[in-house]
Amino acid sequence: MMHSLSRLLIPLLLTPALASAAPAQERPELAGNWLVRVAGPRPLTTVLSLDERGGVLTPRAFSWQQTVVPTSATRTDSGLVVALTARGVESALDVAVRGDSLRGSWRAAGQAPRSVSGMRLPRETLAPLTGTAVFDSVVGVLQRHFFDPGYNGADWAGLVAEARGRVAAASSDGEAYAVISGLLRALGTSHLGFTPVVRLAAPPSANTATPPAPAAPAPSVSWQVLSPSMGYLRIASFSPSGAALMPEVMRMDSAFAAMAGLPAIVIDLRGNEGGSVDLAYRLGQHLSARPVPAGYFVVRRGFDSRGMRSAAALDPATIPPLPSDGSVSGAMLTGAVDAAGGAAMLYIGGGIARPYTGRIAILTDQNTGSAAEAVAAILKESRGAVTIGERTAGAMLSAADVMVAPGWRLRYPAMDFRTAAGVRVEGNGVAADVPVPPADRAALLRAAAQALRVPAP
Structure with missing residues (x-):
């Protein structure tokens, strides 16, 4: 499933200090692969590849699903300027190059300038892509x-x-x-990309500096009692797993304890790019007294063994179930589906003494993706939830990662997904029952209150 952008970009393990200034008369060597880090509230790290032939620079970015797309590069006296789009925003990278280091600024439309640092990658860091x-x-x-x-x-x-x-x-x-x-x-198709994973093994020295520890991530789950009639549950991501999962489960439990007596709640999934089934399991337990079929996954073996070209050929009633107690974690899901013969039905619900039985609205936008839009589709079918905002991303497949060569990772869709009613979210998304501009939170909540038949907060 779809992971949040920050976890799928290249990890920066070491950042070099500036090398000694080159003589003024020397033009810096620009060709090669450069690790570039843009500071700010949403840090961006990518690998920029520069080819230079006949004095013409050709830039390309090695980034997840072309998040960063260079359009041109121009040499300057001290380095270069690269015109590009990043996350869909027109931007410009203006850096000075000294030896194997670069430093400068990143300017994007409507944003304050951000500082940039980076280094030329040693040739052995990434296996060469030339050849086959x-x-x-x-x-x-x-x-x-x-x-x-x-x-x-x-x-x-x-x-x-x-x-x-x-x-x-x-x-x-x-x-x-x-x-x-x-x-x-x-x-x-979604969930398909080829990206570098940079790991620099050299120890820190006079020419390198260990980057500061990253700030603790913001909680994925938060909530608010908006009025005596309506509560608000925000799920920013379904990505927490392992040791990070339990604190989010506890926050979700606290949210439902605080909102248990309210006649309606709004679940905000705007900007939630998905993650794993682990936190979604817990949400399902709070919303259904007994396990109910939520949707089914099909791996390659399931298609091949049945001679199918589409999961629509499956009769959902014949698909074996997965355990509904959360014992099959997100990391185990693909293996469990394969072991079930290549297709298996996911059940959610049960395990909570007093699940929430009130009415539900779900806020969505075009960045609601993967596991988040699956949750929206499932709750529409199983709980009659109303969706408000925008159609979701239409990017709901389950993915796997594999290192295909030193420094290179392939992410590929390993499983198809359909809801229990056979609806395919991939390529279609989940339509908003009540279209509302997604950035207008007040309008969204007013529309939710009207749809849920409660007073607006």
């Missing part, structure tokens, strides 16, 4: 494990043959990366 070894590894994983044997209707064999020839002829990592990314985009 890494390309063949990517293709091999998808041919074995991509959930859909029909590759979402694409001419997979033809696409691979054409792309392989272009990768074999590529003269730089950036050029080869563009070809591989284009091949993945041609499949037209």
